[in-house]
Amino acid sequence: MEFFGEPMAMRYLLWLLQGFGMTIALSAAVIVASTALGIAVSGLQLSGYRPLRALLDGYISVIRNTPLLVQLFFWYFGVTSLLPSGLVAWLNTQHVLDLHLFSLRWPAFETLAGFFGLTLYAAAFIAEEVRAGINGVKSTQRAAAMALGMTDFLVFRLVVLPQALRIAWLPVVGQYLGTIKNTSITMAIGLAELSYASRQVETETFLTFQAFGVATVLYILLVALTEAAGHAVARSTPFASAARSR
Amino acid sequence: MLKYGLVALATLLTIGTASADKLDDIKKAGVLRVAAFDSNPPFGFVDPKTRQITGLDDDYAQALADKLGVKLELRPTNPANRIPLLTSDKVDLVLANFTITEERAKQLDFSIPYFSSGQQFLAKKGTLSSREQLNGLRIGADKGTTNEIVLRRDYPNAVIVAFDDTPFAFTALRNGNVQAITQDGPKLVGLLANVPDKENYEIPAFTISDDYIGVGIPKGEKRLVDFVNETLVELEASGRAAKIYDAWFGPNSKAPLPRLFKIGDKS
Numbered sequence: 366m367e368f369f370g371e372p373m374a375m376r377y378l379l380w381l382l383q384g385f386g387m388t389i390a391l392s393a394a395v396i397v398a399s400t401a402l403g404i405a406v407s408g409l410q411l412s413g414y415r416p417l418r419a420l421l422d423g424y425i426s427v428i429r430n431t432p433l434l435v436q437l438f439f440w441y442f443g444v445t446s447l448l449p450s451g452l453v454a455w456l457n458t459q460h461v462l463d464l465h466l467f468s469l470r471w472p473a474f475e476t477l478a479g480f481f482g483l484t485l486y487a488a489a490f491i492a493e494e495v496r497a498g499i500n501g502v503k504s505t506q507r508a509a510a511m512a513l514g515m516t517d518f519l520v521f522r523l524v525v526l527p528q529a530l531r532i533a534w535l536p537v538v539g540q541y542l543g544t545i546k547n548t549s550i551t552m553a554i555g556l557a558e559l560s561y562a563s564r565q566v567e568t569e570t571f572l573t574f575q576a577f578g579v580a581t582v583l584y585i586l587l588v589a590l591t592e593a594a595g596h597a598v599a600r601s602t603p604f605a606s607a608a609r610s611r
Numbered sequence: 612m613l614k615y616g617l618v619a620l621a622t623l624l625t626i627g628t629a630s631a632d633k634l635d636d637i638k639k640a641g642v643l644r645v646a647a648f649d650s651n652p653p654f655g656f657v658d659p660k661t662r663q664i665t666g667l668d669d670d671y672a673q674a675l676a677d678k679l680g681v682k683l684e685l686r687p688t689n690p691a692n693r694i695p696l697l698t699s700d701k702v703d704l705v706l707a708n709f710t711i712t713e714e715r716a717k718q719l720d721f722s723i724p725y726f727s728s729g730q731q732f733l734a735k736k737g738t739l740s741s742r743e744q745l746n747g748l749r750i751g752a753d754k755g756t757t758n759e760i761v762l763r764r765d766y767p768n769a770v771i772v773a774f775d776d777t778p779f780a781f782t783a784l785r786n787g788n789v790q791a792i793t794q795d796g797p798k799l800v801g802l803l804a805n806v807p808d809k810e811n812y813e814i815p816a817f818t819i820s821d822d823y824i825g826v827g828i829p830k831g832e833k834r835l836v837d838f839v840n841e842t843l844v845e846l847e848a849s850g851r852a853a854k855i856y857d858a859w860f861g862p863n864s865k866a867p868l869p870r871l872f873k874i875g876d877k878s
Contacts, residue, residue, distance in 0.1 A: 442779070445786040453787035457749060474788055475772060555751075555772035555783070565773070568755045 377566045381576075384562025385583050391476070391558060392545045392587070395483045399544065400537070402484060403491025404530075407499060408521055410492070421492075428489035434550055436486060441478040441554040479551035479558075487544045491537055498533030499525055538595030542588050549584075559583060634834045637703055642682050645672040646702040646827075649687035653859035653866060654708040668706040670855040671725055671826070671846075675704070678842045694718055697827055704839070705827030720832065721825035722839040725852070727872035729818025730758050733784065733799045734791040736813050745769050745819075751780035751789035758793045761820045777802060795822070800866040816869040823877060847874035 410421050428436070445453050453474075460471035472480075502525050510524040530537075552561035563580035567573050637643050647668050648655030655666040664685045676683035688696055688707050696702045697719055711721045732739055732750070739748065746768040752759040754773040763771055772789055774780040780792040781802060794802070796814065803809050826839050846852040852874050860868040 441788070442782050442786060445788060446782075450787050457788060473770070473772075553775060555774055561773070564754065565759075569760055 377570060377572075377576075378579075380562045380566055381559065381579050381583070384557060384559040384580075385587075387476075387557060387562075388545070388548050388559040388583075389587065391480060391483070391548050391551070391556075392541075394480055395487055395544050395548070396541050398480070398484045399487035399491055399540075402488035403537075404495055404526070406488060406492040407495040408526070410496060411499070411521065424485075425489045425492060428486055429493075433482070433486050433547055434553060437479065437482045437551060437554050440482040441475070445474075445478075473556075475551070475554050475556040478554055479548070479556040483544060483547060483551070486547070487540055490540050490543070494533045494536040494540065495529060497536070498529035498531075501532040502528045534599055535595065538592065538599075541591055541595065545588050545591060546584070632834060633703060633829060633832045634838055637681060637835075638679060640681070642684050643672070643676040643679060643704070644684045644686060644702045645669075645675075646688040646693060646696045646705045646707055647672060647685050648689070648707045650689075651708055653864075655706075667726065667855060667859045668708060670858065671843075672704070672706045674846055674851065674855075675826075675839060675842055678845075679838075693827060697829055700829070703829075703835075707827075708824055709827050710822045711825045715827075719830050720828040720836050722828060722836060723843060723874065723878050724823035724825050724872070724876075725843050725846075725874050726824040726856075727818075727821045727877075728795050728797050728824065729821040729871065730761060730793060731796040731799055731814055731818050732791045732793050733781070733803060733812055733814050735784070736811055739791050739815050741815070742766075742817050742819055745791075748790045749788070751783045751792040753777055753780060753794065756794075757820075758795070762793055765819060781806075793819075796868055797860075797866070800860070800868045804866055814868065816871060818871060821872070843874050 406421050406425070410418055412418065456477065457474045458471075506524055506528065507520055510520040515523070548558050549560035551558060552564065555561075559580050563576045567576040570576065647664055648666070649657050649664050651666075653666050655664055655668045657663070658665045664687060669685060672685065673683055686696070686702055688702075688705065690707075693705045693707055693709060694715065697705050705719075708726075709715075709721075711724060715721070732745075739745075745762070745766045749770040749772060750762060751772050751774055752762060754775055759771060759773055762769060772780075772783065774783060777792070777794055777798070780789070783789045784792050792799075796818065799814050803812060803814065806812065826843075828836050828839060843852070846855075853870065856870050858864065860866055860870065
């Protein structure tokens with residue numbers, strides 16, 4: 366490939382692909398974790414226990430009202446300065462868990478902090494989307510379920526949540542797309558994802574257009590595929606028929 | 612009228628031929644004109660008390676003037692100005708933390724190096740003592756610097772974490788997220804000078820790449836180059852070079868940095 370000049374081409378392309386792999390893995394992990402956390406938060410917000418609700422409202426408003434970059438600095442630079450140095454050293458050492466068939470590598474501390482920060486951030490937005498979905502479920506549905514003698518939890522789990530998720534699904538997909546793009550900010554705390562790799566290639570080769578061009582194309586690819594998958598799910602039979610039956 | 616004109620022309624011609632050797636010109640003029648930094652401590656800066664330019668480079672300039680037996684005249688310069696001042700004959704020498712590069716050597720001559728600033732490391736005391744250890748460490752670097760490139764090229768097994776600037780890298784070191792950070796030695800010294808618990812940190816006495824600092828000399832002045840080189844070698848032999856170094860980077864100075872380079876180590 367002539368794109369990066371002859372001799373080193375493969376090496377730089379490999380860097381970008383490694384970074385891309387990191388972006389995919391981090392995005393996927395954050396999407397899964399933040400969806401679970403977001404649903405849990407919106408569910409718990411329905412509970413009648415006031416202090417818990419105040420706490421969750423506080424979490425959502427703090428996260429939504431501060432820049433993601435500042436939050437990442439806080440988790441990476443701020444919190445570690447409070448942890449005991451032995452724990453920080455342990456978190457920063459490579460731990461390999463040997464599971465016979467394959468071995469699990471402990472992620473770098475930058476990855477942990479990035480995952481944690483992005484998950485808390487995305488979950489706050491997803492919780493709001495799910496809450497909007499819950500509010501969109503007709504109150505008669507809840508009343509009918511209660512009349513059948515279901516507990517509060519079962520009403521939420523079996524009647525309200527499935528309908529709420531259908532209503533909230535496309536906005537939640539929008540959060541997923543945001544999450545993928547937001548992973549690029551983690552380069553500020555030294556996480557070696559795609560943006561970090563493109564900057565590294567640029568520094569070494571001075572091929573500015575090529576380095577950032579390849580990264581841009583890869584981001585577009587990932588975001589477009591995720592969006593298409595999200596819409597496919599929304600059109601899929603159980604989703605669509607349930608939406609129609611409402 | 613014509614006669615006076617001819618005399619004047621003849622005089623000019625004599626001056627013209629005489630200036631073919633700058634060393635003699637300097638001796639004849641009784642003044643050595645040197646371009647030096649006025650805002651790059653400790654290499655060259657204005658002393659707030661005396662209002663005079665002072666610094667490591669200026670100590671060397673003074674030593675050269677002393678050897679010639681002439682007065683020293685310092686002229687403030689900046690990185691962009693150094694070569695034009697020399698090529699337009701506004702100064703005789705440049706001593707302004709002038710890194711020797713092939714590109715620059717096309718336009719002027721350099722003396723042998725009298726100072727070297729290398730890529731060094733800052734770590735918590737006791738964690739790092741030799742370059743062999745680098746391959747197993749997590750090391751913070753500034754994004755987009757040659758430091759990062761050199762480290763990645765020569766120590767492929769070191770884990771490099773790149774940050775936006777040196778203070779971020781230092782915070783990561785302080786928190787224990789990286790075990791060392793890398794930058795040019797004098798910059799690390801400057802960083803450490805402002806750290807409240809500086810006794811917990813050290814700059815191990817080794818470098819992994821070096822920038823050599825030399826005296827800039829007009830192109831083709833062979834005798835002047837030889838004079839500067841001989842003087843520098845003498846300054847090392849007499850111990851004065853070490854004294855000049857210690858005045859600015861010695862253990863009791865504001866910016867202590869071990870002296871790893873001696874004049875003559877590299878020609």
